[in-house]
Amino acid sequence: MFVLDKILNFGKIERNRQSFYCSVCTFSSAQPQNPPKIERGPYVKHSWKKFASLLQDSRSILIASHARADGDALGSELALAAGLRSLGFRVTVVNPDLPSEMFRFMGKDFDAIRFFDGTSDLGTDPDPRRLSRSEAQTFDTLLIVDTSARSQLRSLSELADSGYFKVLVIDHHAVSDRLTENDFSDASKPAAGCLVMDLLESLEIPLALREEDASCSIADFLFFAIATDTGWFRFPSVLPETLHQAARLMEAGASTSRLYRFACENYAPARMKLMEALGRNFTLECSGKLAYSRLEKKDFDQAGAVMSDTSEMVNQLLTTAGVEAVCLFTQVENGVRLNFRSRENFDVAQLAGQFGGGGHKNASGAFLGTSMTEAQNRVLPSMRALFQNSTHKN
Numbered sequence: 001m002f003v004l005d006k007i008l009n010f011g012k013i014e015r016n017r018q019s020f021y022c023s024v025c026t027f028s029s030a031q032p033q034n035p036p037k038i039e040r041g042p043y044v045k046h047s048w049k050k051f052a053s054l055l056q057d058s059r060s061i062l063i064a065s066h067a068r069a070d071g072d073a074l075g076s077e078l079a080l081a082a083g084l085r086s087l088g089f090r091v092t093v094v095n096p097d098l099p100s101e102m103f104r105f106m107g108k109d110f111d112a113i114r115f116f117d118g119t120s121d122l123g124t125d126p127d128p129r130r131l132s133r134s135e136a137q138t139f140d141t142l143l144i145v146d147t148s149a150r151s152q153l154r155s156l157s158e159l160a161d162s163g164y165f166k167v168l169v170i171d172h173h174a175v176s177d178r179l180t181e182n183d184f185s186d187a188s189k190p191a192a193g194c195l196v197m198d199l200l201e202s203l204e205i206p207l208a209l210r211e212e213d214a215s216c217s218i219a220d221f222l223f224f225a226i227a228t229d230t231g232w233f234r235f236p237s238v239l240p241e242t243l244h245q246a247a248r249l250m251e252a253g254a255s256t257s258r259l260y261r262f263a264c265e266n267y268a269p270a271r272m273k274l275m276e277a278l279g280r281n282f283t284l285e286c287s288g289k290l291a292y293s294r295l296e297k298k299d300f301d302q303a304g305a306v307m308s309d310t311s312e313m314v315n316q317l318l319t320t321a322g323v324e325a326v327c328l329f330t331q332v333e334n335g336v337r338l339n340f341r342s343r344e345n346f347d348v349a350q351l352a353g354q355f356g357g358g359g360h361k362n363a364s365g366a367f368l369g370t371s372m373t374e375a376q377n378r379v380l381p382s383m384r385a386l387f388q389n390s391t392h393k394n
């Protein structure tokens with residue numbers, strides 16, 4: 001039934017690169033402490049031949065990713081879905097929550113994304129996008145992309161741990177909760193989309209493939225995944241091979257400038273008004289190396305803005321010359337969300353950890369159940385200390 005035989009003869013794909021961190025993930029709340037994490041080495045062997053052999057007796061695949069799915073998560077999932085459907089598999093994409101409206105340009109594939117919150121049976125549930133546990137169990141395989149963290153999978157981690165599914169993981173983050181033996185991750189890759197592209201090319205699935213009525217081809221999904229996770233190819237995680245991959249996607253017809261417009265020039269007007277508050281509250285300290293700003297409830301009210309309008313704002317703080325580490329304090333219900341970003345040598349993951357949060361070395365977050373003033377009083381001394389203790393050399 002499936003065209004996996006030829007793939008089983010496909011040669012090993014191995015990579016030997018330095019480890020990099022994904023620097024765009026946003027952490028909005030404390031990350032629960034989970035079973036001991038394994039540190040992924042800089043060199044993770046994987047072979048898509050083994051991946052194909054694991055799918056040999058699969059018929060139906062749930063593709064899943066992390067909560068608040070970003071461009072890499074969704075692009076990787078939808079590219080995989082189209083590719084695996086072309087091989088004859090029944091495929092459904094399911095995440096812990098529904099994707100942001102900013103991804104609506106993904107068309108029918110966007111509409112088909114389901115969410116799983118642990119509900120056993122739908123009963124009279126009016127939302128057809130909710131996937132019940134009983135419907136999930138009509139699938140035999142669970143393929144997780146762009147995360148290996150139980151906390152980020154929320155209720156979906158129950159499915160991964162249930163023993164009911166064959167579980168496979170394709171991820172590019174440096175630490176893993178070890179969800180399965182069948183882990184095809186590689187922490188040297190700047191995006192999960194890079195690994196998915198490797199896989200689909202190994203399976204000889206045409207990158208130009210566009211399903212009937214689809215708004216995007218596989219090449220579009222993968223380009224979007226890789227471009228968004230690399231800040232449009234400007235982060236230090238980008239490798240020469242990343243640009244080769246981008247070139248192949250463009251050759252396969254990826255509509256690069258259209259995708260950029262959807263990703264970065266697609267904001268609600270209220271966001272521009274909220275930017276005014278971001279600028280007004282912008283503060284520099286430590287000889288201009290530390291920058292922070294705050295967004296309070298009254299700023300949102302005045303701008304008519306909502307939480308999703310803050311997307312990418314923390315990165316704006318890092319665009320001022322000389323700034324090395326930033327924090328955006330955002331007032332949310334019951335407290336303050338902290339978003340940290342930094343230049344290479346400053347570790348804000350550790351900083352977020354002090355406040356019960358987590359993330360990557362250069363992109364992290366935490367949540368404090370306090371007032372704005374209290375949050376700033378607690379966080380800023382630790383940020384200033386970052387510069388006093390720093391061994392950073394310019």
Ligand SMILES: [Mn+2]
Binds near residue numbers: 022073172190191229
């Ligand atoms: Mn990613």
